[in-house]
Amino acid sequence: MKFRQNFTKNYRFLVFLIIFTILIFLPQASLLADNDSEKSNIYLSTEQIYEEIIFVAGANLDINATVNDDVYAAGANVIISGPVAGDVIAAGSNIIINSDVKGNLRVAGANVTIKGKIGKNATIFAGMVTITPEAEIGQSLIVGGGNLEIGGKIYENLYGGGSNVVINSEILGNAYLTIDPLGDLVLFPETNIHGSLDYSAGKLADVKPGAQIQEQEKYSQIEKQKKGIEVIPGLKNIILVIWFIIFLSTLIVGLVIIYLFKDFTLETQKVLKKDTLKLILKGLIVLIITPIVIILFSVTLIGLPLAMILAALYLIALYVSKIFIAVYIGERIINLIYRKASGNLLWSMILGLIIIFALLLIPYIGWLIKVIICLWGLGAITLIIKRKLKLDI
Numbered sequence: 081m082k083f084r085q086n087f088t089k090n091y092r093f094l095v096f097l098i099i100f101t102i103l104i105f106l107p108q109a110s111l112l113a114d115n116d117s118e119k120s121n122i123y124l125s126t127e128q129i130y131e132e133i134i135f136v137a138g139a140n141l142d143i144n145a146t147v148n149d150d151v152y153a154a155g156a157n158v159i160i161s162g163p164v165a166g167d168v169i170a171a172g173s174n175i176i177i178n179s180d181v182k183g184n185l186r187v188a189g190a191n192v193t194i195k196g197k198i199g200k201n202a203t204i205f206a207g208m209v210t211i212t213p214e215a216e217i218g219q220s221l222i223v224g225g226g227n228l229e230i231g232g233k234i235y236e237n238l239y240g241g242g243s244n245v246v247i248n249s250e251i252l253g254n255a256y257l258t259i260d261p262l263g264d265l266v267l268f269p270e271t272n273i274h275g276s277l278d279y280s281a282g283k284l285a286d287v288k289p290g291a292q293i294q295e296q297e298k299y300s301q302i303e304k305q306k307k308g309i310e311v312i313p314g315l316k317n318i319i320l321v322i323w324f325i326i327f328l329s330t331l332i333v334g335l336v337i338i339y340l341f342k343d344f345t346l347e348t349q350k351v352l353k354k355d356t357l358k359l360i361l362k363g364l365i366v367l368i369i370t371p372i373v374i375i376l377f378s379v380t381l382i383g384l385p386l387a388m389i390l391a392a393l394y395l396i397a398l399y400v401s402k403i404f405i406a407v408y409i410g411e412r413i414i415n416l417i418y419r420k421a422s423g424n425l426l427w428s429m430i431l432g433l434i435i436i437f438a439l440l441l442i443p444y445i446g447w448l449i450k451v452i453i454c455l456w457g458l459g460a461i462t463l464i465i466k467r468k469l470k471l472d473i
Contacts, residue, residue: 122155126162133166137426139335141172150183154430156332158189167200173328175206190328194232207324209242211249213270220253237275247271254278254295261302267291327437331430334403338425344464345425348404349411351460359459360452363401366462367455370394401457402450406432 122138128145133152136143141155143162150166158172160179167183175189182199192206197216206225211217215232220239223230228242230249237253243260248268255273259265259281269290276295279285282302287293338345352359374394377387407425410432436453440446 124162135427137335137430139332139339154331154426155335171328171331173332188324190325205324213248231270251275257281259302267293323437327433330403330437331433333400334406334429334433335426337400337403338407338429342425345404345407347464348457348460349408351463352404352408352456356456359463360455361459362462363455363457363459366458367398397458397461398454401454401461402436403429403433403457404460405453405457406430406436408432409435 121140124145126144133150137154148165153170164181170187180197184200185202188205193210199218201219203222213231217234220236223240228245234251238255241258243263250272254275257279261282265285271291278298280300377383407429410428
């Protein structure tokens with residue numbers, strides 16, 4: 081089937097991740113009126129009712145409110161326990177959906193657990209995906225990641241790919257799966273596929289006694305060797321998971337920086353509006369000179385502690401430089417679309433990070449883009465420090 085073949089292409093999940101996260105910024109809806117998205121921990125109680133789309137971002141999100149529209153959420157830990165009349169789009173490290181969602185579900189994270197009833201389609205990308213026995217998917221489930229445990233009831237088709245897949249579900253349609261060459265596909269006794277099972281894997285599925293496939297079972301073997309080079313099992317999934325973990329860790333660090341150093345972040349945005357080329361050149365000078373200064377300090381016992389402190393600050397500056405650039409890029413794009421400033425650093429940063437990480441995937445020039453972004457941000461940080469300390473750099 082064409083869908084299953086396309087599903088196995090390189091970076092299939094990255095494309096999904098980029099597309100669905102960018103969708104967060106397209107609807108013209110207001111943020112929560114109380115600006116909870118600027119806080120680190122957000123709790124929406126069961127007494128609260130929202131009639132419009134809500135956007136929530138923070139370190140820990142616990143959403144128990146009734147939402148009669150869509151929910152857009154991003155955070156390290158995201159728990160949605162209140163009923164949602166529209167769609168749910170969420171990104172985070174750990175995501176748990178306890179409630180019923182009448183619309184579509186689109187989530188990406190390190191660990192995703194679905195316990196509620198989804199009215200339409202569910203699209204999930206994660207390192208670990210768990211669909212519990214009480215869960216229901218009203219239409220089709222599209223899922224990919226490392227380890228998949230699929231229970232509950234799926235009213236249409238299952239499209240999936242992963243290193244190890246365990247099915248203990250009733251599927252009213254067909255199941256199309258791609259398993260890593262050395263991975264496992266296991267069908268537990270409660271499995272009941274009303275249609276066909278079409279899968280590609282390195283070996284036959286482990287079908288437990290009691291598991292049912294009402295129509296045909298089609299197996300396509302994935303070769304473990306090609307042109308004398310052994311395929312590294314799960315390499316694509318490993319790369320994708322690492323990519324996502326790096327993105328997610330940067331997002332979390334960005335949340336902390338904006339929460340703790342909001343004034344500094346705002347100051348960098350003013351600086352970044354100035355001569356970009358001069359900032360990049362200033363960043364290049366700092367990039368080259370700082371290691372030399374660190375080495376000179378480290379050759380003496382007296383200067384060694386200072387060298388260690390300077391090295392730590394240098395590495396931190398290199399890491400966070402892309403976060404400030406992400407805020408700037410995101411703010412500019414939102415301003416271009418809506419003809420006004422967003423006024424929300426978090427969503428600007430998330431949009432900017434999505435764009436930056438997407439650009440870094442471009443073959444041949446991705447590394448160059450990364451260097452330019454680093455130098456640009458480093459130049460802005462240096463200029464601010466120079467002003468505050470009144471240094472001549």
